[in-house]
Amino acid sequence: MLKEKQLEDIRILQEECERGEFTLKLNWETLRSRNGVHQNDFFHYVGSNLAGFLGLYDFGNKIEMCGMVHPDFRRQGIFTNMLEEAIGSAMKRENKLIILNSPAQSPSGKGFLAQVPCQLAFSEYQMKWSQMELGEYEDVVIRPSRRNDEQTEILLDIHCFHFTEKEARDYYQRILYEDTLKTMMIEKDGRAVGKIRVDNSGGEAWIYGFSILPEYQGRGLGRKVLKKLVAEQSQLGYDIFLEVEATNDHALKLYESCGFKTIQRQDYYRYEGLK
Incomplete structure (x- = not known):
């Protein structure tokens, strides 16, 4: 179960990474109800500040991953290290398809995934009612x-x-x-x-x-x-x-x-x- 400070740190980091340009799909309803059975959340702190976070979300036959690194700490291997840990955790579970998620409007997300062995599987529209x-x-x-x-x-x-x-x-x-x-x-x-x-x-x-x-x-x-x-x-x-x-x-x-x-x-x- 995530602590209140961890949730607040994730929220602050998310705001810094999005800056009104896109929305990271961090599945907040799931983050608030973690049960601690599996290691699903990976943190990288610099001092007392959260510089990187990656979350795993178990949906039936697949595990989705979404994460972020503060703009001031990118290109330092932080996300690569978190991803390696997350892949290790996911591989311990039975027959799971691993899916990496990135907002289509995120240049940094697309740039990182271009260096990872992965292929575009599908896209999802987020819609708002008018x-x-x-x-x-x-x-x-x-x-x-x-x-x-x-x-x-x-x-x-x-x-x-x-x-x-x-x-x-x-x-x-x-x-x-x-x-x-x-x-x-x-x-x-x-x-x-x-x-x-x-x-x-x-x-x-x-x-x-x-x-x-x-x-x-x-x-x-x-x-x-x-x-x-x-x-x-x-x-x-x-x-x-x-x-x-x-x-x-x-x-x-x-x-x-x-x-x-x-x-x-x-x-x-x-x-x-x-x-």
């Missing part, structure tokens, strides 16, 4: 997840996100401890047929894990669910964000039709140094 008339959604039922929804949540991650059953069960257990992340179940005719997760922190609402069982897709249910959740979060005063892979054209069009606009892109590189 005020618009949402239309009808009143007949949709969304409720908080309960413990007896566990099997449905696991099935959704298997069918919609291609997790293995073990990966889906492990992921379900891990996110139970993410305090700011809420899972909502989507019901149709009294049956839970989908889920959508929202993380509320820092005046922002981030939507994750939006999925509906295959036999209930293509009926307009997803559009109504998204509209209802966006309306609720907007009324609570949150700025609303979500992420979608660039290859998921159907989801991208759905989000755009509900008022979401792309604000930046994250690039994900498959690490190939394990061959």
Whole structure:
């Protein structure tokens, strides 16, 4: 579990590295709920100041990595050393695909990854909702997840996100401890047929894990669910964000039709140094 000072140090370093030009994907909801089972966080201090940080994020069959080095301490081997440690930690876990993440607008990130054995795997759009008339959604039922929804949540991650059953069960257990992340179940005719997760922190609402069982897709249910959740979060005063892979054209069009606009892109590189 990370200490409050460590979290504050990461926040300060993130501000120094971004400077309004891009956003590093540090998965704050995960950082705040580390359980200490694996070594997932790597720090480099210069005196009392944090000069470098790299975090590992275990998502089912893959481990994502994202990190940063203060502009004043770059080209000193700091990130290379942290990455070597992180790769060592990731290799101790079973059959994990290692993915390195960098904002598309980060020249330093792209420059570093050009020297690493990796290939661009996919890109992800980060989108923000703009005020618009949402239309009808009143007949949709969304409720908080309960413990007896566990099997449905696991099935959704298997069918919609291609997790293995073990990966889906492990992921379900891990996110139970993410305090700011809420899972909502989507019901149709009294049956839970989908889920959508929202993380509320820092005046922002981030939507994750939006999925509906295959036999209930293509009926307009997803559009109504998204509209209802966006309306609720907007009324609570949150700025609303979500992420979608660039290859998921159907989801991208759905989000755009509900008022979401792309604000930046994250690039994900498959690490190939394990061959």
